[in-house]
């Protein structure tokens with residue numbers, strides 16, 4: 001009978017919750033928004049993010065939570081002028097891939113400039129990571145902000 005109680009609790013918990021993988025990513029966004037961003041680092045030192053359970057580089061399942069570096073370096077970026085519908089109100093915008101130590105993140109660049117101008121970003125820029133909302137539908141996403149010298 002204790003099983004029934006557990007099952008009921010599980011079902012209640014999942015009724016309107018996102019799928020587990022989305023939930024793990026949402027929890028990671030929560031941590032990031034609280035300034036407690038972390039990466040999952042394997043024994044070889046490769047970094048990845050939830051909902052990963054094994055290292056995407058070497059397959060190790062022994063992942064430990066390590067604090068995410070406060071700043072990262074832009075590895076590549078692209079400016080989008082003609083967006084997909086989900087980003088219709090965000091364009092023009094720039095997506096960037098940045099390395100935070102061993103961990104690679106993808107996010108949207110926001111430099112605080114005018115909405116109708118694409119943000120300025122260059123490979124090698126130092127950026128900080130934050131959680132923002134997509135202008136189009138309010139969906140949370142990873143946001144990069146310039147953090148280099150001026």
Ligand SMILES: [Zn+2]
Pocket residue numbers: 042043044045046055056057058059060
């Ligand atoms: Zn690894």
